[in-house]
Amino acid sequence: MRLPEPVLTPHVKKPHGHTLEHYLQTGGYQALRKALALTPDQVIEQVKQSGLRGRGGAGFPTGMKWGFVPKDSPKPKYLCVNADESEPGTFKDHVLMERNPHLLFEGCVIACRSIGAKVAYIYIRGEFYHVQRVLEAELEKARAAGYVGKNILGSGVDCDIWVHRGAGAYEAGEESALLESLEGKRAQPRLRPPFPAVVGLYGCPTIINNVETICNVPVIFDRGAEWFASIGPEKNTGPKLYCISGHVARPGVYETSMDVTLRELIYDYAGGIPGGRALKAVIPGGSSVNVLTPEALDAQASFDGLVKAGSMLGSAAIMVMDETTDMVWAATNLIHFYKHESCGKCTPCREGSDWMHKVLQKILRGEGSMRDIDLLLGIANNIGGKTLCPFGDAEIAPVVGMLQHFRGEFEHYVREGRSLVPLAPWRAREPAGAHAH
Amino acid sequence: MSFHPQMPYGTPQWHRSERVLADEGPPFAFTPENRQKLEEIASHYPPERRVSAVLPALYLVQEQQTHLTGNAMAHVAEVIGCSRAHVEDVASYYVMFFTKPVGKYVLQVCRTLACALNGAEHVTAELCRQLGVAPGGTDAAGEFTVMEMECLGACDRAPVVMVNNEHWHECQSPEAIQALIRDLREKGVAALTGCHHTKE
Numbered sequence: 092m093r094l095p096e097p098v099l100t101p102h103v104k105k106p107h108g109h110t111l112e113h114y115l116q117t118g119g120y121q122a123l124r125k126a127l128a129l130t131p132d133q134v135i136e137q138v139k140q141s142g143l144r145g146r147g148g149a150g151f152p153t154g155m156k157w158g159f160v161p162k163d164s165p166k167p168k169y170l171c172v173n174a175d176e177s178e179p180g181t182f183k184d185h186v187l188m189e190r191n192p193h194l195l196f197e198g199c200v201i202a203c204r205s206i207g208a209k210v211a212y213i214y215i216r217g218e219f220y221h222v223q224r225v226l227e228a229e230l231e232k233a234r235a236a237g238y239v240g241k242n243i244l245g246s247g248v249d250c251d252i253w254v255h256r257g258a259g260a261y262e263a264g265e266e267s268a269l270l271e272s273l274e275g276k277r278a279q280p281r282l283r284p285p286f287p288a289v290v291g292l293y294g295c296p297t298i299i300n301n302v303e304t305i306c307n308v309p310v311i312f313d314r315g316a317e318w319f320a321s322i323g324p325e326k327n328t329g330p331k332l333y334c335i336s337g338h339v340a341r342p343g344v345y346e347t348s349m350d351v352t353l354r355e356l357i358y359d360y361a362g363g364i365p366g367g368r369a370l371k372a373v374i375p376g377g378s379s380v381n382v383l384t385p386e387a388l389d390a391q392a393s394f395d396g397l398v399k400a401g402s403m404l405g406s407a408a409i410m411v412m413d414e415t416t417d418m419v420w421a422a423t424n425l426i427h428f429y430k431h432e433s434c435g436k437c438t439p440c441r442e443g444s445d446w447m448h449k450v451l452q453k454i455l456r457g458e459g460s461m462r463d464i465d466l467l468l469g470i471a472n473n474i475g476g477k478t479l480c481p482f483g484d485a486e487i488a489p490v491v492g493m494l495q496h497f498r499g500e501f502e503h504y505v506r507e508g509r510s511l512v513p514l515a516p517w518r519a520r521e522p523a524g525a526h527a528h
Numbered sequence: 529m530s531f532h533p534q535m536p537y538g539t540p541q542w543h544r545s546e547r548v549l550a551d552e553g554p555p556f557a558f559t560p561e562n563r564q565k566l567e568e569i570a571s572h573y574p575p576e577r578r579v580s581a582v583l584p585a586l587y588l589v590q591e592q593q594t595h596l597t598g599n600a601m602a603h604v605a606e607v608i609g610c611s612r613a614h615v616e617d618v619a620s621y622y623v624m625f626f627t628k629p630v631g632k633y634v635l636q637v638c639r640t641l642a643c644a645l646n647g648a649e650h651v652t653a654e655l656c657r658q659l660g661v662a663p664g665g666t667d668a669a670g671e672f673t674v675m676e677m678e679c680l681g682a683c684d685r686a687p688v689v690m691v692n693n694e695h696w697h698e699c700q701s702p703e704a705i706q707a708l709i710r711d712l713r714e715k716g717v718a719a720l721t722g723c724h725h726t727k728e
Contacts, residue, residue, distance in 0.1 A: 179678075180642055217624045221722070221723050258586070258624040260544070260621065260623070273580060278621070342686070424639075427639075442537055
């Protein structure tokens with residue numbers, strides 16, 4: 092069934108909706124009491140039954156992930172909350188942390204206790220200075236009230252939560268790179284196996300979950316795993332936040348369930364495209380997934396529905412492009428992002444992103460040849476699947492996807508030396524950074 | 529060298545995988561207050577893992593003296609208990625650490641798709657035009673540095689500008705730039721919109 096009312100973001104627009112007092116008034120920390128009455132194994136079983144899948148991008152079943160932590164390990168265990176949120180187009184975790192931080196803390200404590208961790212680190216991106224201030228102020232209150240810290244609610248369970256702020260690196264959102272960054276190093280990925288659930292932070296068993304995933308955990312205990320599993324389509328259960336941006340009338344974060352279609356999200360929730368212009372392309376899950384054309388609008392915006400449509404749900408960041416968008420320019424814009432953010436550890440990714448950017452710029456200048464278009468695909472083919480982390484597969488998505496659907500625009504650039512679409516008013520004729528990068 | 533017939537390896541532009549060495553600068557030590565803050569932060573990690581606090585330590589340096597210097601990084605290495613090379617390695621990688629002097633206000637304009645679809649190119653161009661700088665440059669008075677940055681995660685309030693790594697200024701347009709520069713001069717960072725989530 093469709094989610095009847097928001098459960099993750101019901102109070103985000105209320106003044107003081109983020110405070111401990113407000114959270115307690117609206118039934119907060121009751122899920123924690125229920126979860127503390129169960130054994131850790133029962134908690135994991137409930138999460139499995141709810142069908143909750145990770146909201147960070149891959150959609151891995153959360154309960155199963157928690158079950159990977161070796162129970163007999165004498166080492167300390169850790170929970171890391173991935174709040175790096177750097178995928179272009181994504182801004183949902185920001186809302187949760189800033190406007191509903193206690194939901195996150197409650198989820199952290201439940202998760203920590205079920206995997207046997209006594210410490211959770213919330214890794215926020217460097218640009219979230221104001222989020223850090225809110226989180227730390229509210230953490231202080233939760234600690235003083237006994238919801239976080241030692242002997243939580245008299246149960247004998249200890250769990251402390253700390254906020255760790257990064258310093259500007261997209262790659263830190265990749266789980267093993269996040270651990271490296273948390274250990275005070277460059278955010279570069281690790282070779283796997285061993286997986287973090289066995290050898291993670293400081294070499295200890297570690298679970299890394301997205302903010303939205305953890306925020307769903309109290310909901311499972313509040314309303315019951317059965318209720319959670321009844322929301323949305325089968326295997327794509329529970330409430331889901333969608334970030335809609337680009338050429339839409341009302342960009343923002345919308346909460347619904349995954350039986351919603353892209354068309355409903357763009358036209359009903361976000362108010363459609365301003366000025367009555369036509370839709371040209373939509374990126375449904377952040378810049379690292381394939382672009383879709385208007386034919387795919389009736390696809391279900393779920394993990395499985397978007398795979399069926401030829402893309403991925405990713406971080407549910409829906410970027411909408413109208414008919415004024417030059418797709419060669421859009422691909423170049425995104426490749427610039429990946430070129431800048433590549434951590435540099437694997438040569439195919441570091442050099443390949445720069446090569447693709449150079450080739451795309453050449454095409455944009457009107458100096459490209461048909462061979463350059465094939466060269467792009469050749470380079471992409473030598474990056475995908477050949478890097479330590481999924482960044483390599485992510486950076487080829489804009490190029491491969493754009494070429495799959497809009498190859499004609501690339502060829503028009505090569506033949507005519509200029510774009511198929513006129514220069515849109517929102518673009519500068521001479522962008523200030525054009526020569527500096 | 530590259531084995532590809534058309535493409536050389538590497539670019540003349542900076543890449544985060546390279547190491548940047550900062551100027552030595554004047555002698556540096558944390559103020560007692562900042563040193564205390566650092567010790568509090570370091571207590572969040574296991575005692576043998578103090579190096580986890582290297583990012584917060586570098587932020588504290590920038591609070592104290594706007595940008596990183598060789599002496600400051602050596603001091604961080606000393607108080608954290610790691611090598612100076614490690615601190616320099618980390619500082620070069622993360623884009624929010626400035627290894628060169630910057631202006632009093634660092635204006636970072638998001639350039640990634642969602643902001644670009646809403647006119648970020650015009651915002652950067654107008655800022656550069658009014659301040660007479662190129663992206664990455666600082667104006668003659670040392671007051672403003674203009675930079676481009678990658679996705680800030682404020683795509684619903686695009687285009688967005690971040691000031692001094694901490695303050696957001698949302699829903700920008702080229703028409704608003706003149707007022708932004710004037711207000712920053714007059715009122716400082718209080719002139720900025722902040723993040724709309726904090727507005728009640």
